[in-house]
Amino acid sequence: MRSVKSISLLLTATALLAACAVSGPAAVDKPVSPRLGKAVTEQSLAAWNIDVRTTDGLGLPAGSGSVAAGKLVYEAQCLACHGADAKGGTMFGPMVGGIGSFKTNTRMLTVGSMYPYAPILFDYVRRAMPLTAPQSLSNDETYAVSAYLLHLNGLIPESAVMDRTSLAAVRMPNRDNFFVDTRPDTQAVRCLSNCPLISAKN
Numbered sequence: 001m002r003s004v005k006s007i008s009l010l011l012t013a014t015a016l017l018a019a020c021a022v023s024g025p026a027a028v029d030k031p032v033s034p035r036l037g038k039a040v041t042e043q044s045l046a047a048w049n050i051d052v053r054t055t056d057g058l059g060l061p062a063g064s065g066s067v068a069a070g071k072l073v074y075e076a077q078c079l080a081c082h083g084a085d086a087k088g089g090t091m092f093g094p095m096v097g098g099i100g101s102f103k104t105n106t107r108m109l110t111v112g113s114m115y116p117y118a119p120i121l122f123d124y125v126r127r128a129m130p131l132t133a134p135q136s137l138s139n140d141e142t143y144a145v146s147a148y149l150l151h152l153n154g155l156i157p158e159s160a161v162m163d164r165t166s167l168a169a170v171r172m173p174n175r176d177n178f179f180v181d182t183r184p185d186t187q188a189v190r191c192l193s194n195c196p197l198i199s200a201k202n
């Protein structure tokens with residue numbers, strides 16, 4: 001009996017080893033998927049495809065918003081960090097005034113001073129604000145709050161409504177005061193093939 005039992009154990013063990021021998025190498029040879037995820041759809045890509053050509057507003061979405069509607073958006077979603085009337089708050093300094101300050105030693109990074117083209121304001125707010133929930137505003141809310149900030153900067157009347165056409169038509173005070181830096185050490189030539197090795201300077 002004993003020997004029969006050990007033989008059957010032995011057979012079982014051999015069978016198991018054989019099974020391992022069959023499945024082992026096969027598992028190693030099987031190509032491992034890189035698991036790159038699923039193909040992106042046009043629909044999901046559209047949410048990221050929000051570039052705006054800031055010089056003329058090409059790519060701005062449909063929708064519109066008034067200064068009055070923008071004041072409500074601002075007070076509910078922006079005031080806590082940017083302060084009443086965008087004069088400066090807990091998280092950022094003033095977003096109004098400062099027009100002409102680029103010529104002085106105390107330059108002010110305000111909407112009226114810092115943006116050569118008004119569509120930049122829409123693009124920035126749509127992408128980045130409110131800081132805690134970027135891209136949560138609708139296009140109408142983004143147009144509206146842009147209108148409110150432009151109005152506070154004295155650039156459009158209180159009755160103004162901003163949309164893709166009227167926003168691009170707003171002339172920013174510093175439009176012609178930005179220039180391309182032509183110093184040689186700021187020039188970068190784009191290279192996509194056979195590029196020279198960049199030597200470490202430090």
Ligand code: HEC
Nearest residue numbers: 077078081091092094095109110111125129130131132145
């Ligand atoms: C939680 C705080 C917070 C909230 C809420 C918030 N912001 Fe900001 N905002 C910031 C900070 C911080 C910066 C500076 C970011 C940087 O320089 O990278 C900034 C920068 C900006 C700028 C660029 C500065 C300029 O003068 O052009 C604009 C425009 C702006 N915010 C608009 C808004 C609007 C509109 C809202 C509401 C829809 C909003 N923010 C809500 C914190 C906030």
